[in-house]
Amino acid sequence: MKTGLVGLGLAGSSLGQGSSSAESLDGAAAAEDRQAEKTRVQRFNMSGFAAPPLAKVRVAILGTGQRGPAYIHNLRNIEGVEIKALCDIRPEKLHQAKARLAGTSHDPDLYTGEEDWKKICERDDIDLVVVTTPWYMHTKMSVHAMNHGKHVASEVPAAGTIDECWQLVETAERTRRHLMMMENYCYLPFQLLTLNMARQGVFGDVFHADCAYNTSKMGNNFSKNLYWNMWWLRQYAARRGNLYPTHGLGPVSTIMNINRGDKFEYLVSVDSDDFMMRAHARELAAKDDFFKPFAEETYRGCMSVTTIRTTMGRTITV
Ligand SMILES: NC(=O)c1ccc[n+]([C@@H]2O[C@H](COP(=O)([O-])OP(=O)(O)OC[C@H]3O[C@@H](n4cnc5c(N)ncnc54)[C@H](O)[C@@H]3O)[C@@H](O)[C@H]2O)c1
Structure with a gap:
């Protein structure tokens, strides 16, 4: 299976040419997907592209x-x-x-x-x-x-x-x-070791991956002096869902050859309510006026779980 993935080189179709992803969905959603795909015309396949080297x-x-x-x-x-x-x-x-x-x-x-x-x-x-x-x-x-x-x-x-x-x-x-997303977790020792083991077939054919970035940002996000203008906390108030998926998703995407043989087709995602941030903002606001505006916000859920299906029928949970 892994040899097949590498050999197929489907990265091009992930950038807008293919219609197969829409065909497996139903009704209005499929029509919308087809419409969206039509508006995206791939000019050039950047996968594997190398700009001329620079001496400096x-x-x-x-x-x-x-x-x-x-x-x-x-x-x-x-x-x-x-x-x-x-x-x-x-x-x-x-x-x-x-x-x-x-x-x-x-x-x-x-x-x-x-x-x-x-x-x-x-x-x-x-x-x-x-x-x-x-x-x-x-x-x-x-x-x-x-x-x-x-x-x-x-x-x-x-x-x-x-x-x-x-x-x-x-x-x-x-x-x-070149636009490189600097997903450093792809290059950490444990992740590189796991990639190497996957490439050597230690896990057999990889048809599912589970990944996560399980971290509590409570301390950092409520720190008054860490991030400029409390921007992280403001994003947690302004949005829902998994705001920071790439530390988990990057390494498993390399293992599963995403955009180099397979691609994400669709996903379903669900999040919990917020059980911590608003309560914490209110506790802090009772002692410090700085936090009063934050006490009135509603925040993204504490947990968010996403399941992705790929065009080759494989799954990833994030
Ligand atoms: N890959 C990793 O492990 C990792 C770790 C930490 C942060 N990050 C990412 O790095 C980015 C920065 O995070 P951070 O923790 O350094 O946040 P930060 O708030 O410490 O730094 C952001 C800086 O941007 C500056 N800034 C704001 N508006 C600007 C503008 N118009 N022009 C120039 N500078 C401006 C701010 O003054 C601030 O110093 C985020 O996207 C974060 O997700 C990645």
Whole structure:
């Protein structure tokens, strides 16, 4: 089964050509799917695409909160990398980030304006834009960067809606720029070990995978000083469902050759009520006015469970 998956190379059809996914659904839903698929015309198959190599990669980093500095740490000693620009609307974070480059050859320009990320994308001496802002900003930044000829490394999730996902796919295909979603969990030792075992056939034919990112963000999300403008908590209030599926889904997708032989066909998802966040916001608000607006919100459920079916009839639970 695994040999068949690799050999089939169906990645192209996952980007809009195929109609088989719609045929297995019923009635109105199938008609809607067919209509949606018709509007998406694949220009180019980015799967396996390799842009010409660059002797030097000139990098800009958008967002230097928690995550941006981790990229600085990793990139600063890689031969052939030059960190050219850093951008954050909080000057203190920007200067802390730049301080990590003291004693190195990197001397990035600093940008603090709310829209300065556009100026960076429009510079002609940058090759790669690393997007480490809050995730609801990722797509607009990545699309602008690709439209100005830059490759993009986007933190997870790369997009927040299906429409944004299509914007990324279509822009990458049109501009032939790499858009890599930086799903680091695919490259952690345990996950790589599991992938290696799967490829060596230790698990036989993999027809189901169970994955998760079981984490409580209660401490982080209610911290007043961790995330800029409490953006994570605000997303938990503004949306429902699994907001952060890629740490689990990334590694099992590599094992199951998703977009390289198989693809997600459809999913069903259900979430619990919120049993913790509003109550906690109210407890905090009783002692600290800062939390009063958060005490009035309704929040996404504590647990969310999604079952995905692939075109090859396999299943994944997230
Ligand atoms: N892969 C992982 O393991 C991992 C771990 C942590 C975070 N992340 C992802 O990284 C991203 C950033 O998360 P974080 O924890 O660093 O959040 P954060 O709030 O610490 O950092 C985000 C930064 O973006 C800045 N910002 C906001 N608006 C901006 C704008 N218009 N222009 C420039 N900068 C702007 C904020 O000032 C802040 O410093 C998120 O998408 C998150 O999901 C991934």
